Amino acid sequence: MSHQICLLPGDGIGPEVTRASTKIIDATGVKIDWIELDAGGDCAQRTGELLPQSTLDAIEKYRIALKGPIATPVGKGFRSINVSLRKHFGLYAAVRPVYSLKGVQTRYEDVDLVVIRENTEGLYSGIEHEVVPGVVESLKVATEKACTRIAEFAFDYAVKNGRKKVTAFHKANILKMSDGLFVDCARKVHEKSYQGKVEFDDLIIDNACMQMVKDPTQFDVLLLENLYGDVVSDLCAGLVGGLGVVSGANFGPDCAIFEAVHGSAPDIAGKGVANPLACLMSGVSMLEYIGEKESATKITKAFLKVLESGEPAHVTRDIGGTANTEQFVSAILSNL
Numbered sequence: 001m002s003h004q005i006c007l008l009p010g011d012g013i014g015p016e017v018t019r020a021s022t023k024i025i026d027a028t029g030v031k032i033d034w035i036e037l038d039a040g041g042d043c044a045q046r047t048g049e050l051l052p053q054s055t056l057d058a059i060e061k062y063r064i065a066l067k068g069p070i071a072t073p074v075g076k077g078f079r080s081i082n083v084s085l086r087k088h089f090g091l092y093a094a095v096r097p098v099y100s101l102k103g104v105q106t107r108y109e110d111v112d113l114v115v116i117r118e119n120t121e122g123l124y125s126g127i128e129h130e131v132v133p134g135v136v137e138s139l140k141v142a143t144e145k146a147c148t149r150i151a152e153f154a155f156d157y158a159v160k161n162g163r164k165k166v167t168a169f170h171k172a173n174i175l176k177m178s179d180g181l182f183v184d185c186a187r188k189v190h191e192k193s194y195q196g197k198v199e200f201d202d203l204i205i206d207n208a209c210m211q212m213v214k215d216p217t218q219f220d221v222l223l224l225e226n227l228y229g230d231v232v233s234d235l236c237a238g239l240v241g242g243l244g245v246v247s248g249a250n251f252g253p254d255c256a257i258f259e260a261v262h263g264s265a266p267d268i269a270g271k272g273v274a275n276p277l278a279c280l281m282s283g284v285s286m287l288e289y290i291g292e293k294e295s296a297t298k299i300t301k302a303f304l305k306v307l308e309s310g311e312p313a314h315v316t317r318d319i320g321g322t323a324n325t326e327q328f329v330s331a332i333l334s335n336l
């Protein structure tokens with residue numbers, strides 16, 4: 001029986017990297033009916049709608065999607081479709097494994113950590129207003145329910161994946177109430193259910209970022225509220241070769257959307273040079289999630305072989321190669 005999985009190509013490099021990824025996934029022989037859905041800026045230009053009801057209905061029905069990035073205008077315009085999707089489907093936990101890949105040259109060799117980001121609250125509430133001309137307020141929302149839920153998710157993830165330590169990053173010295181609640185909930189969850197199973201500590205985020213670039217190997221699972229999780233995810237990507245090699249997944253109680261950490265990369269969109277690996281790795285996580293472990297392993301072995309070969313003509317330029325997207329895909333396919 002085929003799996004029915006929603007596919008949102010998105011904007012910018014989204015169609016290029018999702019097309020590349022589905023081609024490789026399909027080549028493993030796994031049976032997937034991709035249900036292609038519209039959303040984002042390109043969709044709005046074609047249809048007048050940013051997030052059509054038919055897209056929401058299909059995700060509601062199938063509960064699983066592979067998604068390309070969707071652009072959000074800076075400083076004006078519509079609110080993020082990514083944030084809307086995460087809120088609509090209750091995708092409260094973003095999971096972003098960040099690890100060194102043999103063959104990808106970086107300043108560090110043995111990074112192996114996982115960013116867990118709370119996806120529904122914080123400054124992403126989108127509640128902003130102009131009090132008087134020249135004075136703007138933005139509301140940071142933190143609830144005990146969401147802070148506890150994401151802490152439980154992070155500790156549970158750590159235990160299930162053989163991780164040793166969870167570290168919460170926060171700014172509770174300044175944001176005593178909101179970040180204070182976040183770290184307090186994490187501490188309580190640890191004390192109640194995870195002592196002796198996994199370690200817990202917390203760090204003020206400015207110090208944490210310095211520690212991260214000095215020695216990322218001291219970290220294991222990172223637990224972050226929404227905005228810090230967004231920023232630190234990109235920082236972490238920089239430790240292992242950039243946004244082209246970091247996958248992601250958003251989980252809710254009964255729905256999951258898999259997507260790379262990167263955005264629509266307007267600077268390279270349409271040039272055929274985007275690195276498809278981050279999207280492909282998100283696809284691998286999706287295959288594991290639906291129980292297609294054999295296909296997931298095949299793909300992982302194939303792309304690791306390509307990277308380890310150190311052949312510049314087989315990998316994209318963001319990770320030191322000379323290949324375009326298509327050549328990278330061909331190299332992976334020939335190693336499947």
Ligand SMILES: NC(=O)c1ccc[n+]([C@@H]2O[C@H](COP(=O)([O-])OP(=O)(O)OC[C@H]3O[C@@H](n4cnc5c(N)ncnc54)[C@H](O)[C@@H]3O)[C@@H](O)[C@H]2O)c1
Binds near residue numbers: 013073082260267
């Ligand atoms: N989940 C999402 O859909 C998502 C995530 C982040 C940003 N965005 C949106 O994307 C747009 C662009 O954002 P940005 O420029 O700040 O970040 P970006 O991630 O799109 O790009 C940052 C830099 O990384 C490079 N890069 C990213 N992905 C790459 C890949 N696969 N291969 C090679 N190089 C890659 C880009 O060329 C660029 O130089 C914005 O509208 C933003 O809102 C969407």
